[in-house]
Amino acid sequence: MTEYYVEVRNLVKDFKDSSSGSFIRAVNNVSFGVKKGQLMTLLGPSGCGKTTTLRLIGGFEIATSGDVLIDGTVVNDQPPNKRPTAMVFQSYALFPHMNVYENVAYGLKNRKLSTQEIKKRVSEMLSIVGLSGLEKRYPSQLSGGQQQRVALARALVVQPKVLLLDEPLSNLDAKLREQMRIELKKIQSNLGITSIYVTHDQLEAMTLSDVIIVMKDGVVMQQDSPEMVYRYPANKFVAGFIGKANFLEASVVGIEQNRCKLKLISGADMVVGIREGTRFTIQEKVYLVLRPEAARFVKPNQGIVNGMVITRIYTGANAFFEVKTDYGILSVEIQNPTHMDLPEYGETVGLVYDTATLSVVKYE
C-alpha cells in the first residue's frame, strides 16, 4: 500500500500522427501520486500532455504502457463508466436534451438509487453550487457561469473517489473566472474530494492546488507545493513558467548545505539559498533566477547590477520597468509605487534583489 489515493506509474501514451504515420509521444513516462482529499494540478503550456494524462486517468484514452491506480486498485482495463472518477469537461459537455435536474440526476440513475434519494441529493447539490430553482432550465438557457456550475454539480453528485477537471474555467470571462476559482476551492475543500485539475493558467494553479505538477513535452518537470515551485523552481522552464523570471548567468564558487556562493559575470559575489539535496558542483555554470517583483532600485554601483531604464509603465497598483544591463534586459515590478521615488525613462540605476527570493537553476 502506498500513501497515495490516486497514483500514476510510468504512464506513456503514443499517438499516431495521421499525416506522417509516425508516433508522437504525448505522455512520456509520467509518475505521480495524489493524497486523499488533496487537489493536484497538472500545469503546463498547451500540448504538454496534461489533458492526455487526465484523460488516461479518466479512462478515455488507452495508455501505451504504465498503470493508473485509484484507491489501491489498478484500473487500466476498466472503461470510464466502471472507474470511480467523474470529470468536469472544458466544454462542460452538458446533455443538451436534458434540463438541469436531468443532467445532474443522470449519474445517480446509474447507481440504482430510489427516486426520492436522487431528488434529495440533486437538490442538495444544486444548493451547494447555487443553482436552486433552475432545475427545469435547459443548458442552452443558462449563462456560461451557470452551465459551469451544472457541470460541476453533475460530477460531484455521484460522489466520485476522484474528481477530474479539464480546464473547467477557461470558457468563462476574466471576472467570472476569478469568482469561480475561489468558489471551486471552497467546495472542493469543504467536500474533501480528491481532485486532479488541468490548467495552463499558473495563477489558477497557484490559487487552487495542494500540489502542482509542471509538465512540458509530455515529461514532468517538477512536482511540489505551490510555494516550493515558486521558491525553488526545478529548472529554467519552471522558473519562467511560474511567475516571471529573468536569468543571469553565473558560476558556482562555493557550496554549503543549503546555500551556494555564486560569482556573477559582473564579478560580484553573492550567496543564494538552495533547496536541500540539490546538487551543484564548484565551477558549474548556472542561472541565477531573478523575480521582477523582488527587485528594488538603488543608486548606481550600489546594487548587483547597473542599467538604464528603457521602459516605464505605471498602472496605479503596479509599476513595470525594463532595465537594459550589460547582461540583457531585466524586468522590474514595483508594487504600491506611490510610496517610492520611481526612476525616470533613460535614468541609470542600480538593482538589488531580496535574497530570500533568489534561486539557482542548472544552465541549459
Added chain:
Amino acid sequence: MNWLKQTRRLINEPLLLAMIVFVWALLIVFIVYPILMVGIKSFEPKTGVYSFDVYRALFSKKYFITPIINTLKLGIVVASISVLIGYIFAYSIAKVNVPFKTFFRTVATFPIISPPFVIALAAILLFGRNGIVTRNFFGGVPPFEIYGFLGLVIVETLAYFPTAFMTLEAILISISSDLEEASLSLGSSKWRTFWRVTFPLSMPGILSAWLLVFSQSMADFGTPLILGGRYHVLSVSAYLEITGSYRISYGSGLAILLLIPTLIAFFVQRYWLSRKSYVTVTGKPSVIKVLEPNVYVKVMFTAICATLVFAVFLFYGTVLFGSFTKLWGVNHKLTLENYKFAFTYNWKYIKDTLLLASIATPLCGILGIMIAYLVGRKQFPARRLMEAFSLLTFAVPGTVVGIGYLLAFNQKPLLLTGTALIIILVFVFRELPVGVQNGVAALYQIDRSIEEASLDLGSSSNKTFWKITLPLLMPAFFNALFTAFVRSMTAISAVIFVVSGRWNLITVRILGAVGNSDLSQAAALSYVLIGIVLLAMFFLRFVTINFSYQTKIRRAMS
C-alpha cells in the same frame, strides 16, 4: 500493439463486441460476398471452367467495346456540363444574391427526390415522335434524335446537375467572403478576385462534383434503357446479356468494367479530394455575407437560373399533363382514367413497393446509425475498413449489386430468389451508406465529451448510446430514413434483377409501360410515386418537429 489493447477493452464490453461481430457478418454476407460473386463469375465462362475468355471477348469484339467507350464518353460529357451548370447555379445562389433563392434551390432538388426516369419520360413526351414540341413546332419531324447520345446528355444533365449544385453550393458558402473582400480591398477587380481567389478555392469541390456526377451517369440504368436507342451503355448491356441472352458471365464482366471506374472515382473523391479541401469545417456555419454585384451581373445570373428552373418545370409539368391525357400525341383530352387504372390494375405494384420499402427503411436506418456510431465513436480493430465497406454500395453501380444478389442468393443455404426478402435486402444494403453518412456527419457535430461525460457518470456505452447519442442523432436519423425511403421507392438499377412475378415494383412497371408505349400510364404511375415521396416528406417534417429535442427545449422556453 494497439489492436491488442483495443481488443482487451472490448472484452469488458460484451454488447459492443457482439454488435461489431454482427455488423461485420452482415457487411460480409450482403455487401462483400455478392460483389465478389460478380467478379468470380466474370472469370467463369462455363460452369466450373475458369479463364480470361470473357475479358478477352469484351476487349476484342466491337459489340462489347462500343458500350465501354459509349459509357465513358457519356459520363465525361454529362459530368462536365452538369458541373458547369451546377457551378453557375450555386454561384448565383451562394455569391450573387439572386432573388427567389429558396425557390430556385427547392426546384433544383426536384430531380434528386423524384424517380430518375421522369425526366426521360418528359423528353419523349416533348421531343419524341409524338411529342408536343415535335408536333407543334417542327411539323411532326423530331428536331433531333432524342433516342441516343444527345437525348441521354440532355436528360442526364437535367437529372444530375442538382448533385453538382449541392456539392458546389456547400463549398462556395464555406469560402469566407472575408477572403474576397480582402482581395477587393487590395485592389483586384471582381473578375480577377473570382479567378484568383474564389475559383481556385472551389477547385476541390469542382473535381469532387465532377466525379460524383460521372459515377451517377456511369451507373444510370433507367435513362439509357428508355432513351438509349442504339447508343448502348454498360449498365443496359449487362442487363440485356443476363436477362436477354442468359450469358451471365458476360453480363458480370461488363458489370465489373462498369464497377472499376466508379470505384476509382469514389475513392479519389472520398479519400484524396476530401483531404485537398482548403476549407475547414467548423461545425458552425460562419455568417455569410454576400457581395452585392452590379445590376447587369445580377440580371444575367437570375436569367440563367430562371431558364434552368423553367426547364425543370417544363419537364415535370409535361409529365403531369401527360398523366391526365387520354393518349399522348393523339388525344389530349383531360381524363382521370390513367389514375383509376393505376390504382386498380397496377395497385399491386404500388402496394408491394410501399410495403417492401416501408419494411426496409427502418432496418436500413437503424443499421446505418449503428455503423455510424461504431465507426464514429468506438475504438476497435479494422474500424476504418468497416466504414469503407459500409459506404461501398455508394460507389458500386446498382447493376453490379443486382447481378451480385442474383448470383449470390440463388442456392441453399441462402436461397432467396423470388422472395420479398431479397428485395428488402437490396433496399437495405443499397441505401445503407445514406444512414452511415448522415449519422457520421451528425456525430461529427456532437461534442465527443458529451458522451464521455455520460460514460464517466457510470453509463455503459450501450446506455450512453440510447440515452445521449440517439436522442441527439434523431434529426439525422429521420433524415436518413426519409432519404433511404425515397431512394428505395425510386430505385431501379439493382432491384430489376431481383423482382419476380410474386413481388414486383412500381419503377419496373413504369419501365414496362414506357416499353409498351403506354406513356400516359407511365406518367400517372410516376406521379403516384412523386405523391408518395411528397407525403413522406411531410411526414418527415411532422416527425422531426414533434420528436426532436430542440422542439422540447423550445416548448420549455415558452
